[in-house]
Amino acid sequence: MAIVIIGAGSTVFTRMLVSDLMQDAATRDIDLRLVDTDPGRLALATALCRQLVAEVGNAGAQVTAYLDRRQALPGATYVINTILVGGRPGIEADLLIPAKYGITQTVGDTLGIGGISRGLRTIPEILRIARDIEELAPDALFLNYTNPMSMVVMALETATGARHFGLCHSIVNTADELAGYLDVPVADLVWEAAGVNHMAWFTRLESQGLDLYPSLFALPASDPGLVAGDGVRFELMRYFGYFCSESSKHTAEYFSYFLPHDGETERLRIPVGRERLDALDQQQAEHDALAGRLGGVQSLLTEPSNEYAPALIAALESGRPYTFHPNVANQSADGVLIGNLPAEAAVEVACTVRNGAVSLDRVPDLPPGPAALNRQAVAVQQLTVQAVLHHDLDLVHQAALVDPQVSAILKPDQAVALVDELLAAHGPSLPDLRRRRLIAVAPPNTLTHASRKGNAP
Template identity: 30%
Template sequence: MAKRKKIVLIGAGSAVFTKGLIADFIQSEFGEWEIALCDINPQILESITRLAKKMVEQKKSDIIISSSTDRTDLLPGADFVVTTIAVGGRRAWEQDVKIPRKYNIYQPVGDSIMPGGISRAQRMIPVMVEIAKDIERLCPDAYFFNYSNPMTAIVTAVRRATNVKIIGLCHGVIYGEKYLAKMLGVDVKRLTTIGAGLNHLTWLYDIRVDGKDVHQELLDVVKRQKEEHERNPHVRNFFNPLLEDKEIPNHMDNPLSWEFFERYGAIPAVVDRHAVEFFPERFPEGKYYGATLGIDAFPIDDVIARGEGIYKAMLEQGETEGEVEAELFQRADGEHEQLAEIIKSLLLDERKVFSVNIPNEGAVAGIPDDAVLEIPGVATARGFSSMHVNGFEGPVKDIIIKRLASVDLTVEAALTGDRQLWADAMMLDGAVTDYETAENLVNDFIEEHKDYLPQYK
């Protein structure tokens, strides 16, 4: 009799992810599973565990739900471990974005790079390394999937500090393909891409429909939209992450990304909201096409409020009597989207290709083998193998090489608690242009987040 497989989700309080993962496993129906939920907040863990059990019982699925606030209770025997944690939660995230505004530095997301992303890394990396060491000790053969940000820095740090083979997953490329399919007015199943780069700056440079290159078709769409804008000016929609509108997306909602496409023939998969942070020199004081980043362009307060609303509504489903809503079982967009498919490909050696964050290992020529890139990887019974990425050359590759420079300093600062390295990382990142400001930012961040920065005490 086959052993029941076990997946441990650390950060189960990420209710939307947890709901999506359980719904996907219920519908995938491959083997017998235990889904173990871990969160450090006992009240939230109780609510999400209740919701998970209701979903399983409602569908009469052969899935066991277990939970604990202590991950070491759950890790023994795990085949897969998934992290979706955010050290400090939404309040710390807010301050990562808002503290730099004292120094006229504006960013809309703050979870990957620039001062906010580098600050987040200082909180996240020590905890992620601790988790990895527990995996190394309690379930060393388990696959370790990370969804937490900053993705590139976390995966780099964990691989540097442990022997755990962590794989970073993000739905950015999935989002980019859906976005381009809507731009072209075709079913996303007909569209294929090749992309390479860093998490939140993965360049989709080979874009095809039914195997045919569609670069010119995309340029034609942009040209028509520009002509229409001359006749009837378009009002920008700065935040539509789920592509909810029925009409074709307008290139003017992501002007930087389409400028790159016209110039280089490649587009960032997650378009402007994330991409702008990799080019702070283009947007001094956050000035972005007549708006200000993080305030009225991709406003961070709206993003957090929206997430809190979805989160609250999801947890309430576990608290109420009766069945959960049918829509909770529908295949939904989000970070969890491909996890069940990835696991199935690994277990059954289906050798499917996914966009993953793993060491380069020769996939892209001219970039160090140990650099963590977001590239196509094949999920086999022997684990993930990177694919050689043909045609990723020119300015887009040079931009990635440049952006990798601050990752090493960010990781070393987080691992060692070295304030000077933290300041150096911000200088090399490019959003900070004088060392006094860099040092002041480090001091401000440490004062604000001191409870989450033990290495700096």
């Protein structure tokens, strides 16, 4: 069994995935092929994984490093993708340029103007990876972790024939958080969730046959300290009736209700400013710390994680049953999975592994309010994906104009100027984009509005 990790230089994440693989008998004896374009990071990831193999005393596993993914792909069984196109400079541009226009973001990698920008430079490279897989490892299963998840999955489904799942831990992490909020053992929590990535909704929340939503609604008043750092999701639940699957930090930037309004960042304790860039610095520090531990006596094995890829691979290889929530095309062979979302959407739904095969099951329609919020997100995703696939600059501008936060803060000419500045910053990473129909030239001096106080990273 050959497992290829593309973007293996993300050493903290690679360590977790490989640690999980090494601790399961079904995935211990693997041909592990690590791919990264950074020789230094690749060398560290390779040494780290070889130490993990040695720790479990596994002579049956082998670890090989590749700078060229095409050399790693032939005969692959699984391909795990964790690439970051543009690196830290790309993230900084996605945060700092919109901040000049008064657009505050907390993460900027999934939805909103940051998600659009990242999608434009990420989708083309992932499509190239998928086409390499089709050519060199046509039977491989492509497991994508790279954001913007929904856009990537939508593009893969539209433009390639590669077998794929988009994997994100937001739903299962939220289930753990809800169990903690409600003081219920996570094993006793009965829940169902579905929607789009980073905006799935817990439509069922029970324990021992009791509906737990009344208790969850009461928490902000009965125990405000417990949920103080999750104010955005509790606020959404207050008005839309259901709990959302991504953290409040992420969720805050997906709508126009929070960040554009003075006082809401303080009231809801939304981390803004340089918090995202500081987190990147912390990740680099963790990477450097791993380098210092290689060859030492400390174990590199980690506690088994809740990441889907290792568990999914183990279930497929062993025949064990396994339920997970991947991102897949809403339009399946048996019909639309979520009836009140567009067929073209990428949706996050429960899937089950049985006897080495994955079954996709239709789920009930989402409640009307959450479904409407999902359709709003899907509209921006569709415009961005179609912009990439058809090299259409008009659709990029329209994606920004449809985004809730951009449209709440900027006039159309300002939104166009923001997009054009992001395109200029990312340059060679982007597809060739051309105007197809519109003449949306921003007039001079579009930045006449004041930046929002205290929100620029």
